[in-house]
Amino acid sequence: MSVTRPVAVPGRVPAGTRVAKRLTGGAWYLVVLLVGVIWLIPTLGLFISSLRKASDISDSGWWTVFTHPAQITFKDYSNLFANKGIIQSLWNTVLITVPATVLVVFLGALAAYAFAWIDFRGRDWLFVVVVGLMVVPIQVALLPVAALYRNLHIFGTILGVVMFHVGFGLPFAIYLLRNFFAAIPRELLEATRMEGGSEWTIFRKVIVPLGLPAIASLAIFQFLWVWNDLLVALVFSNAKTQPLTVALQSNMRQFGSNIDILAPGAFLSLSVPLVVFFAFQRYFVQGLMAGSVKG
Template sequence: MSVTRPVAVPGRVPVGARVAKRLSGGAIYLIVLAVGVVWLIPTLGLFISSLRKASDISNSGWWTVFSHPAQLTFKDYTTLFANHGIIQSLWNTVMITVPATVLVVFLGALAAYAFAWIDFRGRDWLFVVVVGLMVVPIQVALLPVAALYRNLHIFGTILGVVLFHVGFGLPFAIYLLRNFFAAIPRELLEATRMEGGSEWTIFRKVIVPLGLPAIASLAIFQFLWVWNDLLVALVFSNAKTQPLTVALQSNMRQFGSNIDILAPGAFLSLSVPLVVFFAFQRYFVQGLMAGSVKG
């Protein structure tokens, strides 16, 4: 029994190809734009709520501001920046996020270069261990690290929170950067060595410029993770060292009476990562172009 196969009609374009062609045009941009607008609506609502009085927030929705623009005021931001606890928490967030990001990027880049281009005994097995550490949940280490911090007398300090973020951020950083660094042509490294360059010179003048796209991406990820962290800070910080996320969570217990602090504080906590993201995005594009030219 013979099986009859469908014969393609000459000049007839398949339905899937027609749909893909239509979506690759202006339609896909309209869809992406619509999705982006929908995702931005909660952010817009939070921003407008931060500019309204607590009484207005309790009595009506944020969208009523379009018909009653007189509701807008900067009084809540004035109250926020006059709150010593919130300002201290904001400063604590900066003191935690910046060192945790810089240390992870710097140490991760050095380790990734070693795993990619320096031949030493046990390198592959050690890299397997580093990759395995990526699957270890943070929750597993909370109690052991807390006991260790008490013995070292750094529990409840900013240093303890930073070290925890660095320890759990390094495995992913090493894995991400090592794969990127390994793709750099060996000839560039050998040429630098022939000119008398040391390993540090190769890392600084070859690896970092060509690896800037991956380094910038890692910096963005690490900054966002640490800035928005609540669990680690909730466990290892105290009233004096708590970041902004913990301070806002504490005010959530009295939502009705603290809405004038929560709305502007939440938008402030949201806006800083956005500013950092767009600032690093510019360097990310520059690094990508520089890497393509040098490669």
């Protein structure tokens, strides 16, 4: 999280309260450690549970693993990977997430470039509309879009789910990228234009390479958003096209008896975003800061 940076600036006296004086440095570390542990425990619990047999899970808490390491087994995972429905839904998640991310980034970048650098009538007014669209709750669109999809015969298809994600991803994409693109020095665009570069050339050769940090932020955001989505897929997908979240959700009502699917499945579902998060943390935080008003 390099952008946040408030790591012990020398001489900086943090704005603490009187408690600050009573607690010595060591005590602060203890508090931090405690909070950190509290924050980690839920995920740790899921992870360990996913490595235990269902019978062990119903008998004793996951923490007994620390005294009985023999309980650890990968059987639930091998069962999970042998489960055709789950594997299909994992594949569906990929089929939904990748196009939805690529399309949002591409179309959003095109529009953002227009908003930043092409002067057209009503541009500012339109941009205000885009900003307004950022907070529109998806609930307001579910029913009409469902009807639209039925008419187009794409209800229940992956295409439908993807398009819905693209639609609701675009306002934020345009907002984030437009602000970043507008900060690219104009001279760089003109230097290209002077040599006969078309808009498309400028977009490809100047905007995209220089806008890469913002594009990366957006891509990560959109990826996480779509990968983690439940509601959109719940409405617009069917049994064949449902992503992992929906497949797991249908097992939630019998939580106790389905724990052997749910725990490894949920961990599988969160492991990909987690890897993305830790690999691209910097961009993730940047995107968050730039677009912190998205709902």
